[in-house]
Amino acid sequence: MKLLADLDMSGLEQLVAxxxxxxxxxxxxxxxxxxxxxxxxxxxxxxxxxKQLSESYVMRxxxxxTRVEAADGAVRYLFETQGGDLIESVFLPHxxxxxxxxxxxxxxxxxxxxxxxxxxxxxRDLSAGxxxxxxxxxxxxxxxxxxxxxxxxMGSGEPLANYAETVRFIKLVTSSDGFDIGMRSLSVSxxxxxxxxxxxxxxxxxxxxxxxxxxxxxxxxxSIMRVANSYSVTExxxxxxxxxxxxxxxxxxxxxxxxxxxxxxxxxxxxKTLLKGLCCHINLIPLNPTDHCELRPCSRKHAYEFxxxxxxxxxxxxxxxxxxxxxxxxxxxxxxxxxxRRRLDEDGKNY
Numbered sequence: 001m002k003l004l005a006d007l008d009m010s011g012l013e014q015l016v017a018x019x020x021x022x023x024x025x026x027x028x029x030x031x032x033x034x035x036x037x038x039x040x041x042x043x044x045x046x047x048x049x050x051k052q053l054s055e056s057y058v059m060r061x062x063x064x065x066t067r068v069e070a071a072d073g074a075v076r077y078l079f080e081t082q083g084g085d086l087i088e089s090v091f092l093p094h095x096x097x098x099x100x101x102x103x104x105x106x107x108x109x110x111x112x113x114x115x116x117x118x119x120x121x122x123x124r125d126l127s128a129g130x131x132x133x134x135x136x137x138x139x140x141x142x143x144x145x146x147x148x149x150x151x152x153x154m155g156s157g158e159p160l161a162n163y164a165e166t167v168r169f170i171k172l173v174t175s176s177d178g179f180d181i182g183m184r185s186l187s188v189s190x191x192x193x194x195x196x197x198x199x200x201x202x203x204x205x206x207x208x209x210x211x212x213x214x215x216x217x218x219x220x221x222x223s224i225m226r227v228a229n230s231y232s233v234t235e236x237x238x239x240x241x242x243x244x245x246x247x248x249x250x251x252x253x254x255x256x257x258x259x260x261x262x263x264x265x266x267x268x269x270x271x272k273t274l275l276k277g278l279c280c281h282i283n284l285i286p287l288n289p290t291d292h293c294e295l296r297p298c299s300r301k302h303a304y305e306f307x308x309x310x311x312x313x314x315x316x317x318x319x320x321x322x323x324x325x326x327x328x329x330x331x332x333x334x335x336x337x338x339x340x341r342r343r344l345d346e347d348g349k350n351y
Contacts, residue, residue, distance in 0.1 A: 001082070004057045005033050005129030005136070006168075009177040021049055027177070034178050036060065036136040058082055061133035077138065081106075081130060085123060088155060089134040091142055097149030097185075098142060102134040104166055105157025110191050111226035112212075114256060116290040117156035126157070128168035135173060151181060154189040154210070160196035167203055183207045189254065191227045194239035201246040209243055210252040210283070211236060215262050216270035224258075224295075237278055244279050253282045259298040263306050272313045282310060282317035 007015065012026035025045065032042055039054050053059075062079040065086065069075050073093040080086055090101040108115070109122035131153075139148040151173065153159045159166040170186060173179045186207035190197065197209065213233070215221035221228035240251045253275065257263045271282070284307055287297035298306070303319045310317040 001058045002056060003061050003082070003127060003129040003133075004029065004053075004059055005061055005132050005172075006127050007129075008172060008175060019049060019052055021046075025049070030177050032059075034136060036133070036140040060137075061130050062087075062137055064137070075138075075142075077134075079134065079137070081126075087126065087130075087134070089138060090155065091138050091148075093145065094150075098146050099150035099152055100135055100138045100148045101152045101155050102131055103155035103157050104131055104153055104159045104162050104169075108157050109161065110158050112191065112214075113224050114214075114258070114287060114290065114293050114295050116292065119292050122157075125162040125165055128165045128172055131165065131169040132172050132179070135179060139179070149181075150185045150187070152187045152189065154187070158191055158193070159188050160190045160193045160200070163196050163199065167200075167205075170205060170207075187252075191225060192231055192236045192239075193227070194231055194235050197239040197243055201243045206247050206249055208249065208252060209240070210254050211240060212254045212256075214254070214256045214258075216267060216274045220262060224261075233274055237274060240280065241278055250279045250281060253280050254285060255282055256285045256287050257298050257303050257306065258287050259296050259302075261295070263298045263302060265309065268306070268309045268313055271310065272315060275315065280316070282315055284310075284317060284319045286319070 004012075009026060009030060012029050013023055016023065016025040016029070028045060037059070039050055039059050042050055061082060065078045065080050067075055067077050075091040077089045077091070078086060079089065085106040087103045087106060089103060092099045092101065103117075103126065105125050106123040107121055108118035111118050135148060135151055142148065153166065166188070170183075170188075173181055174183055174186070183206050186205075187210055188200070188205065188207060189210040189212060191212045200209070212225075213221075213236070214224060215228075216233060218228060218232050221233060243249070244251060255262070255271075275282075284303055286300060286303050287295060289296060297303075300319070307317045307319050
């Protein structure tokens with residue numbers, strides 16, 4: 001069945017017209033979609049119309065399978081899609097406005113060695129409505145603590161590898177008819193696809209673009225990120241400079257600190273050389289250990305020392321506040337552990 005959340009206002013207007021309903025029904029439907037209501041919660045529409053809709057369209061794309069809450073207030077949600085796939089989203093409470101981190105794919109094909117999301121590879125892309133539904137569900141769930149004010153596309157999957165649906169999601173979530181969040185409150189994170197970065201700027205995205213760099217040389221980056229075999233770091237930085245020229249928006253360099261690997265003086269020097277002339281801020285992230293990776297983070301003390309070195313080299317940098325690490329905080333961990341428990345249970349049934 002099709003998903004109502006995949007439709008924008010124009011699509012809803014066409015839908016209600018095809019069912020011989022007045023045009024204003026589209027706005028009523030959009031309010032219910034944005035509130036993440038179910039069909040049983042709709043009382044302002046004709047029952048016959050609601051029944052007709054329910055026969056062809058799914059109102060709620062996701063079912064919550066479980067959640068884990070961290071001591072710092074972060075909440076990791078494990079959702080099941082209509083097709084039975086598992087995806088994760090995270091609610092992150094902040095004094096300046098709560099944020100939600102959403103997934104854009106079931107799994108990931110990028111193969112970064114430190115990331116749990118791609119452990120089982122890529123199964124499929126999520127639709128724009130499935131991405132949006134993560135935001136809508138959590139906004140409804142957390143409306144008593146301020147809802148959702150910022151959205152980060154930094155969960156499982158590569159947004160720019162699911163380009164069409166990512167752009168459709170951005171249009172849906174920023175629509176004045178729907179969730180109506182400001183473009184400046186959106187952040188898209190990519191491991192680095194230069195042609196898609198250019199398209200993103202051309203298609204009107206003016207939120208925050210974050211590049212998962214994690215190493216300032218091709219040699220080091222290739223050892224931890226498969227995408228580095230296709231694009232050099234100089235190609236990526238050139239694309240980021242074009243993005244800044246087109247949008248005027250400073251970009252963010254995400255840099256996971258891996259103990260003894262990319263946290264030395266030589267790495268400071270390499271970053272300074274690589275990022276020269278780019279308007280950017282470096283977000284340092286001590287590695288969040290995952291179940292299938294032997295890499296380990298440096299200490300928080302060393303992270304701050306590395307940050308200080310970058311600042312002395314003339315680069316803007318901060319160490320990111322770590323949230324949710326006590327609840328399988330890295331992308332994909334909760335899903336992977338759930339999948340592995342299922343497999344153990346199924347294996348046990350065979351004996």
